[in-house]
Amino acid sequence: MATDLKNLKWTKASVLSGLWAGIEIVAGSFLHNLKIPFSGTFLTLISITLVIGFYQIWKHPGIIWRAGIITALMKSISPSAVILGPMIAITMEGLVLEFSVRLLGRNLLGYAIAGALTMLGALVHKITHLFVLYGLDIFQIYEEMFRFAVFKMGLPNANTFHVVLSLFLIYAVLGMLAAFAGYLIGSRALNEQNSGLPDFTEALSHGKWETGDTRGNYSPALLVMHIILIPLLLFGLANLSPGYSLLIVLPYFALIAWRYRIAVRRLKKWMFWMQLLVILLLALFFGKTSASGMAGKLEALSQGFSMVLRALVVVLGFSGLSTELRAPVLQKLFYKTGFKQLYMAINNAFSILPAIVDGMATPGQFIRNPIRSIALSLQYVDSWHQHLMDRLP
Structure with missing residues (x-):
C-alpha cells in the first residue's frame, strides 16, 4: 500500500513537472530571448502560482519537492550553455515550497508564507550567483554606486541596510501575492476539471531522457577535471596578480573552446561581452583601492580584470x-541505483510535455495573462494523470 502511494505521488508529480517545464519553455524562452529585465523573478512568481494552484487539486505531501527535482533534471537536456544555475533554482523552489507548506499548514497563511520564502530564496540565489560569478568585489562596487547615487540626490543619510531590507520585503510581498493567486485559481480549477484532454496532435516523446544525446563524446575524466579545476582556478584568481591569473586560465579556456561548441556559441553573443565590459567600467569608476590618482585607477582596473x-x-x-553531466551513462545510472521511480517520473513528464506545450497559450498571450493561462492548464490535471496511468503496464 505504501509503495502504491509512493508511486502515485511520483506519477502526480510528473504531471506537475510537465506543466512546470512547459511554462519554462513557453514563458522562459520568450522572456530570455527578448532580454526582458527580471525575467527570472517573473518566472519564479509564475512557478509559485502554478505549484500552489496545483496543490489545491492534489494535496499530497511530497508532490512538490518531487516535482522540483523532476523539473530540474528535465532542464539538464536544455540546449542552454548554463543549466546548473536554473536546475539548482528550480530544485530549491520545490524544496522551500514543500517544507514551508508542511511546517505552516495547508491553509492560505501557510501558502502565503511559503510564497514569500520562495521569493526570498530566489533573491538569495541571485546574490549567491553574483558572488560566484564576480566575487566579493561586486558588492563593494554596488555599495560605492549606492553612495554616489544618494550623494548626487542629496540624501547623504540614506542607509544601505534599509534599501536592502526594502528589496527583501518587496520580494516577500510579491511571493505572497503569487501564492494567493495560485490558491484562488487552484481552488477554482479543482471544481472545473475537464474529463478529456485538449484536442491536439500528440507528439509524445519517450526517448529524450532514456537515450540522451548519443552523438556526444562524453568523458567521465573531464567531468572530474571540471569539478576539481573550477574551484582551484577561482582560488588562484583571488590570490594572484592579473598576469599570473591570465596564465593559469588561458589553457583552460583553450580546452573549453576546443571541446565544447555550445560554450563558444555563448562567447559569440555581444550581450555577454557587454555585461563584462560594464563590470570592468564599474570597477574602474567605483572600485575600492588603497591608492589614489592613476595608481588607484590601475588598481581598480586590475580588480575589474x-x-x-x-x-x-x-x-x-x-x-x-x-x-x-548530460552523459547518457549518468542518466541511466538513476535506474540502476535504486532511483527507478524518479527515472520513470522523468520519462512520464517528458512524454506529456510536447502536448502540454501545444495546449498552452502562445508566449505573448501567456505573458500578457499568465494567471488565466495557468488556470486553463490546471483544468486538465486529472486528465493528464489518467493518461499516464493508462500508459502503465
Whole structure:
C-alpha cells in the first residue's frame, strides 16, 4: 500500500513537472530571448502560482519537492550553455515550497508564507550567483554606486541596510501575492476539471531522457577535471596578480573552446561581452583601492580584470561541466541505483510535455495573462494523470 502511494505521488508529480517545464519553455524562452529585465523573478512568481494552484487539486505531501527535482533534471537536456544555475533554482523552489507548506499548514497563511520564502530564496540565489560569478568585489562596487547615487540626490543619510531590507520585503510581498493567486485559481480549477484532454496532435516523446544525446563524446575524466579545476582556478584568481591569473586560465579556456561548441556559441553573443565590459567600467569608476590618482585607477582596473576572468571561468567552466553531466551513462545510472521511480517520473513528464506545450497559450498571450493561462492548464490535471496511468503496464 505504501509503495502504491509512493508511486502515485511520483506519477502526480510528473504531471506537475510537465506543466512546470512547459511554462519554462513557453514563458522562459520568450522572456530570455527578448532580454526582458527580471525575467527570472517573473518566472519564479509564475512557478509559485502554478505549484500552489496545483496543490489545491492534489494535496499530497511530497508532490512538490518531487516535482522540483523532476523539473530540474528535465532542464539538464536544455540546449542552454548554463543549466546548473536554473536546475539548482528550480530544485530549491520545490524544496522551500514543500517544507514551508508542511511546517505552516495547508491553509492560505501557510501558502502565503511559503510564497514569500520562495521569493526570498530566489533573491538569495541571485546574490549567491553574483558572488560566484564576480566575487566579493561586486558588492563593494554596488555599495560605492549606492553612495554616489544618494550623494548626487542629496540624501547623504540614506542607509544601505534599509534599501536592502526594502528589496527583501518587496520580494516577500510579491511571493505572497503569487501564492494567493495560485490558491484562488487552484481552488477554482479543482471544481472545473475537464474529463478529456485538449484536442491536439500528440507528439509524445519517450526517448529524450532514456537515450540522451548519443552523438556526444562524453568523458567521465573531464567531468572530474571540471569539478576539481573550477574551484582551484577561482582560488588562484583571488590570490594572484592579473598576469599570473591570465596564465593559469588561458589553457583552460583553450580546452573549453576546443571541446565544447555550445560554450563558444555563448562567447559569440555581444550581450555577454557587454555585461563584462560594464563590470570592468564599474570597477574602474567605483572600485575600492588603497591608492589614489592613476595608481588607484590601475588598481581598480586590475580588480575589474580579475572579476572578468572569474566570470569567464564560471561561465565557460560550468558550460563544460553541464555538458558532461548530460552523459547518457549518468542518466541511466538513476535506474540502476535504486532511483527507478524518479527515472520513470522523468520519462512520464517528458512524454506529456510536447502536448502540454501545444495546449498552452502562445508566449505573448501567456505573458500578457499568465494567471488565466495557468488556470486553463490546471483544468486538465486529472486528465493528464489518467493518461499516464493508462500508459502503465
